[in-house]
Amino acid sequence: MAAITPDVVAQHGLTTGEYERIVERLGREPNLTELGIISVMWSEHCSYKSSRIHLKKLPTSGDRVLVGPGENAGIIDIGGGYAAAFKIESHNHPSFIEPFQGAATGVGGILRDIFTMGARPIAVMDSLRFGMPEDPETGNRNRHIVEGVVGGIGHYGNCFGVPTVGGECVFEPCYDGNPLVNAFALGIFRKDAIFFGKASGVGNPVIYVGAKTGRDGIHGASMASSEFDEESEAKRPNVQVGDPFLEKLLLEACLEAMETGAILGIQDMGAAGLTCSTCEMGDRGGMGIEIDLQFVPQRETGMTAYEIMLSESQERMLLVAQRGRENEVFELFAKWGLDAAEIGVVTEDGLLRVKNHGEVVAEIANSLLTDDAPIYDRPATKPMRSAPLDGPLPAIYNSQQMNDSLSRLLSSPDLCSKRWIYEQYDYMVRTNTTAGPGADAAVVRVKEAGVSLAMSLDGNGRYCSLDPREGVKLAVAECCRNLAVVGADPVAATNCLNFGNPEKPQIMAQLIEAIEGIGEACRHFGTPITGGNVSLYNETLGEGIYPTPVLGIVGLLPGMEIPLGIHFRHSGRKLVLLGGLLPGSEDQLDRRFGSTQFAKVILGQTWGLPPALDMDYEKRVHDAMREIVRADLAESAHDLSDGGLAVAVAESSFGAGGIGARLRIESELPAQYVMFHEAPSRILLSLASDAEARVLEIAKRFDIEAPVIGETVAGQISISLNGEEAILHQIDGLKASWDGALDELLESR
Amino acid sequence: MKCGVVVFPGSNCDHDAYYALGHNLAQTASFVWHQSEDLSGLDAVVLPGGFSYGDHLRAGAIARFSPVMKAVKRFADGGGLVIGMCNGFQVLVESGLLPGALMRNENLRFVCRTIHLVPATLDSPFTNSCQADQALEIPIAHGEGLYFADEQTLDQLEAQNRIAFHYTDADGNRTDAANPNGSLRNIAGILNEGRNVLGMMPHPERASDPAMGSTDGLCVFQSMLNALVPAR
Numbered sequence: 001m002a003a004i005t006p007d008v009v010a011q012h013g014l015t016t017g018e019y020e021r022i023v024e025r026l027g028r029e030p031n032l033t034e035l036g037i038i039s040v041m042w043s044e045h046c047s048y049k050s051s052r053i054h055l056k057k058l059p060t061s062g063d064r065v066l067v068g069p070g071e072n073a074g075i076i077d078i079g080g081g082y083a084a085a086f087k088i089e090s091h092n093h094p095s096f097i098e099p100f101q102g103a104a105t106g107v108g109g110i111l112r113d114i115f116t117m118g119a120r121p122i123a124v125m126d127s128l129r130f131g132m133p134e135d136p137e138t139g140n141r142n143r144h145i146v147e148g149v150v151g152g153i154g155h156y157g158n159c160f161g162v163p164t165v166g167g168e169c170v171f172e173p174c175y176d177g178n179p180l181v182n183a184f185a186l187g188i189f190r191k192d193a194i195f196f197g198k199a200s201g202v203g204n205p206v207i208y209v210g211a212k213t214g215r216d217g218i219h220g221a222s223m224a225s226s227e228f229d230e231e232s233e234a235k236r237p238n239v240q241v242g243d244p245f246l247e248k249l250l251l252e253a254c255l256e257a258m259e260t261g262a263i264l265g266i267q268d269m270g271a272a273g274l275t276c277s278t279c280e281m282g283d284r285g286g287m288g289i290e291i292d293l294q295f296v297p298q299r300e301t302g303m304t305a306y307e308i309m310l311s312e313s314q315e316r317m318l319l320v321a322q323r324g325r326e327n328e329v330f331e332l333f334a335k336w337g338l339d340a341a342e343i344g345v346v347t348e349d350g351l352l353r354v355k356n357h358g359e360v361v362a363e364i365a366n367s368l369l370t371d372d373a374p375i376y377d378r379p380a381t382k383p384m385r386s387a388p389l390d391g392p393l394p395a396i397y398n399s400q401q402m403n404d405s406l407s408r409l410l411s412s413p414d415l416c417s418k419r420w421i422y423e424q425y426d427y428m429v430r431t432n433t434t435a436g437p438g439a440d441a442a443v444v445r446v447k448e449a450g451v452s453l454a455m456s457l458d459g460n461g462r463y464c465s466l467d468p469r470e471g472v473k474l475a476v477a478e479c480c481r482n483l484a485v486v487g488a489d490p491v492a493a494t495n496c497l498n499f500g501n502p503e504k505p506q507i508m509a510q511l512i513e514a515i516e517g518i519g520e521a522c523r524h525f526g527t528p529i530t531g532g533n534v535s536l537y538n539e540t541l542g543e544g545i546y547p548t549p550v551l552g553i554v555g556l557l558p559g560m561e562i563p564l565g566i567h568f569r570h571s572g573r574k575l576v577l578l579g580g581l582l583p584g585s586e587d588q589l590d591r592r593f594g595s596t597q598f599a600k601v602i603l604g605q606t607w608g609l610p611p612a613l614d615m616d617y618e619k620r621v622h623d624a625m626r627e628i629v630r631a632d633l634a635e636s637a638h639d640l641s642d643g644g645l646a647v648a649v650a651e652s653s654f655g656a657g658g659i660g661a662r663l664r665i666e667s668e669l670p671a672q673y674v675m676f677h678e679a680p681s682r683i684l685l686s687l688a689s690d691a692e693a694r695v696l697e698i699a700k701r702f703d704i705e706a707p708v709i710g711e712t713v714a715g716q717i718s719i720s721l722n723g724e725e726a727i728l729h730q731i732d733g734l735k736a737s738w739d740g741a742l743d744e745l746l747e748s749r
Numbered sequence: 750m751k752c753g754v755v756v757f758p759g760s761n762c763d764h765d766a767y768y769a770l771g772h773n774l775a776q777t778a779s780f781v782w783h784q785s786e787d788l789s790g791l792d793a794v795v796l797p798g799g800f801s802y803g804d805h806l807r808a809g810a811i812a813r814f815s816p817v818m819k820a821v822k823r824f825a826d827g828g829g830l831v832i833g834m835c836n837g838f839q840v841l842v843e844s845g846l847l848p849g850a851l852m853r854n855e856n857l858r859f860v861c862r863t864i865h866l867v868p869a870t871l872d873s874p875f876t877n878s879c880q881a882d883q884a885l886e887i888p889i890a891h892g893e894g895l896y897f898a899d900e901q902t903l904d905q906l907e908a909q910n911r912i913a914f915h916y917t918d919a920d921g922n923r924t925d926a927a928n929p930n931g932s933l934r935n936i937a938g939i940l941n942e943g944r945n946v947l948g949m950m951p952h953p954e955r956a957s958d959p960a961m962g963s964t965d966g967l968c969v970f971q972s973m974l975n976a977l978v979p980a981r
Contacts, residue, residue, distance in 0.1 A: 431961055
């Protein structure tokens with residue numbers, strides 16, 4: 001076997017100090033197979049070595065939390081004897097190198113995390129970030145990545161049979177060489193049928209099921225833990241290839257096998273494949289696992305122990321069964337046409353022992369690979385920011401300019417309809433989707449439990465680049481607001497932290513600020529973090545991305561009916577701006593306006609600070625909103641976010657009925673602030689007839705503003721400011737450009 | 750009505766069909782495993798949507814060789830009602846129970862959307878309780894839904910009144926814009942010569958529950974029920 005030289009150590013992404021730690025803990029030099037095993041487990045992706053001490057600051061427990069971080073997915077109690085497992089995970093680096101397979105296997109991986117716990121996946125969402133599709137230099141490549149990623153997500157989810165019910169998609173130049181693909185999945189099961197990735201019972205068989213092992217994806221976890229350079233393209237073989245059909249079979253077979261009672265523990269083989277699943281299962285159970293690689297089903301001949309242990313071939317699971325009942329497991333997997341093989345046994349020695357044809361090729365304590373992995377308290381300075389604090393003075397716009405601004409915003413990549421994307425996803429399969437793509441929150445009913453689950457993904461890299469702590473609090477607030485709009489109570493959250501190189505103190509500071517911000521906000525809104533994922537080193541050629549923490553929050557909704565939608569339904573209904581015109585934003589408004597879509601799209605600049613958030617006020621708005629929904633006082637509700645009031649009014653007007661709005665607003669502020677500022681804590685309501693008094697009473701009781709700002713009308717959108725017309729559009733034309741913008745951006749070039 | 754919902758490896762609308770028939774229509778539904786050849790006691794066979802055998806090679810191409818399809822052929826030959834929705838339609842075409850082929854959508858992309866279709870004949874056990882010229886709101890979700898057949902076959906289908914549904918706009922007009930996948934002559938579903946086998950790309954089982962926003966799909970299953978009642 002090759003000697004371990006400093007070069008070999010460096011190729012494995014380990015520092016000299018880390019290698020010394022290995023030798024010291026092992027009490028000897030590792031061989032190459034052992035070095036490979038340790039290097040993937042100690043990679044940033046698997047060990048969370050840069051973020052671990054900070055992640056401890058997050059709230060993780062709550063009344064409904066059954067399983068918190070550390071397992072394959074978090075689990076919450078949804079009542080009626082049922083539970084939901086959910087998690088978000090990134091697949092950024094693979095999606096850059098091979099967009100279709102990278103994104104597809106991202107979905108495959110998160111689905112396995114859900115069903116490995118025994119839950120049947122019932123919903124997927126995706127949070128996507130791409131470079132600008134119209135950029136003259138990078139646009140071609142960016143469009144290619146969008147097409148591949150969207151195609152890959154659709155391919156995997158559609159074939160697997162899980163609906164992709166929502167998500168978000170944002171375009172910024174900073175994601176040019178580094179797209180973000182964060183996949184969220186949620187599954188349902190009986191509360192008493194939760195499975196864990198835990199080995200138990202000395203002598204019990206360790207069984208490998210699913211796809212055969214090949215040479216694909218070797219060192220995927222290490223790849224995801226380094227920056228990109230020009231040679232990254234050559235890493236394409238590191239990207240795994242997914243087979244959603246196989247995964248569908250694996251799902252059905254695993255769920256059936258779990259029902260037999262013969263399975264004691266189960267874990268999917270994701271990042272770091274066989275290595276990670278064996279040592280983690282052993283470690284969690286306080287046991288050891290001994291396997292012999294000659295029994296591992298292999299797709300290629302001549303694979304070395306090193307390759308087999310590090311392969312990230314997809315659609316594989318490892319399980320521990322009860323000795324004597326293994327045949328029940330084998331029979332079930334045979335019924336579904338899947339490979340299942342006993343590859344080893346549970347031992348009591350706490351070691352991962354790997355043999356190849358009887359000869360020991362690696363022997364490492366599980367603890368060395370898990371708890372004993374290095375943890376760094378990396379130096380942090382002040383968060384990096386490149387945008388100036390002050391921007392241009394507010395200009396005075398005439399009505400023509402305001403009208404143009406609205407249509408330009410509505411056809412900009414971030415704000416236009418995402419139909420081109422979501423129509424490639426089957427968002428209805430399983431017939432549970434009561435609110436799908438385009439809604440503020442996606443809602444799926446749970447037929448078994450008689451309730452519905454609402455879910456929302458949100459992140460705002462631009463806000464976070466200006467202030468990571470405040471930016472991420474705004475993302476948590478928006479998620480919870482989206483849930484409130486459909487009448488749901490937020491229950492728990494998952495997060496995906498996408499950042500640059502943590503070895504740079506300014507980036508590390510962004511990460512710390514964001515984690516602390518998530519902690520503050522999640523405590524405030526009562527949404528403990530039950531799991532998630534950290535993706536660092538999102539840099540290409542030294543250019544980092546915006547700090548982009550993405551939150552996924554799940555809420556609970558009584559009943560299974562279609563929830564309140566965003567579209568106006570009848571003309572002549574009163575419009576109320578719950579939360580008020582610009583709550584709390586008077587402070588430094590000129591600076592805060594620099595973070596808006598108006599600044600980005602219309603002025604082509606970003607500066608200043610994110611919008612101001614008062615979390616107490618925000619929560620009161622949510623509580624009022626839920627009461628209004630439950631008392632059936634509104635016909636539509638839409639939260640104000642990117643693009644502000646005017647964009648929200650337009651989006652609410654894009655329903656099938658062609659119902660628009662006439663607004664009359666009084667304000668001393670510049671017109672663009674009134675129309676396009678992105679202050680949080682606001683929801684646009686069209687009221688049920690005769691509901692005004694009761695809505696205003698509720699608002700008063702929660703001590704929030706709720707001005708009546710106009711009424712719904714047929715066919716057009718008009719907004720007057722201080723008695724003068726500021727915006728006037730026919731819905732048809734505006735809707736057409738909003739609806740077709742993404743097709744045009746992506747296809748007609 | 751006793752309905753058997755066939756489960757191929759890769760079927761993923763099997764539970765939806767089962768729920769629509771069993772719950773929304775309150776009929777007796779059961780699953781039939783792809784390796785079974787036993788369809789005894791069934792009034793109707795449902796071939797659900799999904800990706801049978803991963804749609805490897807071509808959608809439906811491998812399912813045609815399954816044991817259950819031999820039984821389905823015999824069942825259809827004996828006059829039993831067979832409905833194939835989405836992947837089920839693809840399987841019926843590949844199996845030769847229906848003419849023509851389903852090719853990749855014109856724009857080469859998967860499309861999931863609620864569309865409109867109008868029954869082209871009420872003279873079938875799948876459309877007898879629908880209303881002529883009334884546009885039904887039913888979802889589609891497929892990548893290979895472009896219905897193709899040679900001119901002669903298309904003419905014959907029309908002459909024999911065997912086109913079950915056309916894609917239309919909300920007002921029932923058969924326009925190009927209302928054709929979601931490039932299907933020839935806007936064909937969304939067809940019948941066999943005996944009129945007891947229907948294949949359609951849209952998903953009536955997804956429009957069978959008020960919580961899904963439309964119950965227009967129920968008329969297809971209701972028609973089957975009507976067709977079976979006098980026979981008893």
